Amino acid sequence: MLPLPPTATPHSPVTTSAHTPIPIPYHPRGAHPRPSPSSSPPDAQKRTRTMSMAEQKRAWQNANGKDPDGPGPGGAAPEGKDAGEGDGEGFDVIPGFEPMDPFLMVGFHSDVFPARNSLDQTPGFPQHPHYGFETVTVMGRGNTVTDHADSMGGSGRYGDGDVQWMCAGRGISHSEMIGLRNADTQNVGQVFQLWLNLPAKSKKCEPHTTMMWAEDIPEVRGEGGATVKHIAGPDALRPPPNSWAADAPNNVRIQRITLEPGATYTLERTAATTALNLYPFQFAESAQLRVAAAAAGDAVCSSGTGAIEQTLLSLTDGKVTVKVTDPVTLENTGSSGSVEVLLLEANPIGEPVTQQGPFVAASKDELEEVFLAYQQGKLVDKWPWGSEGPCHGSSKRFYATPASREEKGDEVIDIPSAGPPGYMPSMRIAKPHGVDAHQSRVFK
Numbered sequence: 001m002l003p004l005p006p007t008a009t010p011h012s013p014v015t016t017s018a019h020t021p022i023p024i025p026y027h028p029r030g031a032h033p034r035p036s037p038s039s040s041p042p043d044a045q046k047r048t049r050t051m052s053m054a055e056q057k058r059a060w061q062n063a064n065g066k067d068p069d070g071p072g073p074g075g076a077a078p079e080g081k082d083a084g085e086g087d088g089e090g091f092d093v094i095p096g097f098e099p100m101d102p103f104l105m106v107g108f109h110s111d112v113f114p115a116r117n118s119l120d121q122t123p124g125f126p127q128h129p130h131y132g133f134e135t136v137t138v139m140g141r142g143n144t145v146t147d148h149a150d151s152m153g154g155s156g157r158y159g160d161g162d163v164q165w166m167c168a169g170r171g172i173s174h175s176e177m178i179g180l181r182n183a184d185t186q187n188v189g190q191v192f193q194l195w196l197n198l199p200a201k202s203k204k205c206e207p208h209t210t211m212m213w214a215e216d217i218p219e220v221r222g223e224g225g226a227t228v229k230h231i232a233g234p235d236a237l238r239p240p241p242n243s244w245a246a247d248a249p250n251n252v253r254i255q256r257i258t259l260e261p262g263a264t265y266t267l268e269r270t271a272a273t274t275a276l277n278l279y280p281f282q283f284a285e286s287a288q289l290r291v292a293a294a295a296a297g298d299a300v301c302s303s304g305t306g307a308i309e310q311t312l313l314s315l316t317d318g319k320v321t322v323k324v325t326d327p328v329t330l331e332n333t334g335s336s337g338s339v340e341v342l343l344l345e346a347n348p349i350g351e352p353v354t355q356q357g358p359f360v361a362a363s364k365d366e367l368e369e370v371f372l373a374y375q376q377g378k379l380v381d382k383w384p385w386g387s388e389g390p391c392h393g394s395s396k397r398f399y400a401t402p403a404s405r406e407e408k409g410d411e412v413i414d415i416p417s418a419g420p421p422g423y424m425p426s427m428r429i430a431k432p433h434g435v436d437a438h439q440s441r442v443f444k
Helices: 042-047 053-063 364-375 435-442
Strands: 091-095 103-113 122-130 133-139 144-150 155-158 163-167 172-180 187-197 208-212 219-221 227-232 253-259 264-267 275-283 289-293 310-313 320-324 328-332 339-346 354-356 359-361 394-401 404-414 421-423
Touching: 103 275, 103 339, 122 144, 133 227, 133 253, 144 163, 144 187, 155 163, 155 208, 253 264, 253 328, 275 289, 328 339, 354 364, 359 364
Parallel strands: 122 421
Antiparallel strands: 091 320, 103 187, 122 172, 133 163, 133 187, 144 155, 144 172, 155 394, 163 208, 219 227, 227 253, 253 339, 264 328, 275 320, 275 339, 289 310, 289 328, 354 359, 394 404
16 A cells, blocks of 8 residues: 555545454545535535525626626516526536536646756656546646556556546556656646546446547537537547446536637537536636526526526636536637536436545445455556656657557657656645636635
């Protein structure tokens, strides 16, 4: 087991009557099990609460220059109803990037790193294990790459727009080291990491990694001018074979939507059985995102007590989740700069989830078995690399297994190691950039 980095705090151990408490291994990308509301610190509960209708009304009025004491979106409230109340439940806006079944985590990093030559360690996430779910890593814009290595003998380098889809199944260890292109100036890196659960029947499947290269991911320009990259869904490349997304009836969609000024995109759920969330994550220059009913007059923004017709989001709103139930239209109303939105949709798995750190089981007994197997060195294959976090030096983007190697593009990226691998959060070398930078001062 890897030691915890100096500033990391282990989670509560899993204890059974048969063996001593098992410490929780450190895990990547800032992801932690979601505590129950009763155990959450007060400030955490406050940050993740749903916006009240009064707050939504004020936001709409401020964005549209309306009288704060006026009736709110859509004009005067119908007789017998308070302002903002409606019959529909088209979408809800809540603070934070909130996941939904089957997604366990929606982790987003938009960071500024120092110059590579100023470091004496290579930032990233050295060897760490996963069990019982999938990681989908979606690289955004920036001048960083991710150097991957795993316990199955796989290795790779991926960057802007690439997607790595890794099904951990029965157990795999991997490392994710951050390659900084700029030796003498700062580096900006942007990445989503999604944790997608596996149903109980698939949790012990063989690990499998699928690379989706940026130039191969299907891209469509919609009638409203929006550009949509299809990462998962009917028009996308194939995910790993045992993925929840591999079965079409599960209606898994992952899309990356880009709207230039004036562009619009209308969307709706694939089926009444799915959950659909939107995550606006990039606001360039003066970009703003208007979310509104697809049909004029629909009441579409609900928090359980009523509805408003639209909302306007910008960079200063920080991270928010738009939970969609009825058709909505997205529009970039800014005069310059693009808006980017991640779309997640799926039928829920609907099974119990017992999660601790990087292990996701279907029951407490299974979780205890997994921890014991990891402690005994039986969960994952032996680490085949000479370093806990190998970097790949001078190389094109690539993915390799012991049996094959695929390279993409013509650019040879030369990133010398900055030193021994270090846990990025513990090194305290990255600072939030963009959406992340506004989170602490928006939702207090």
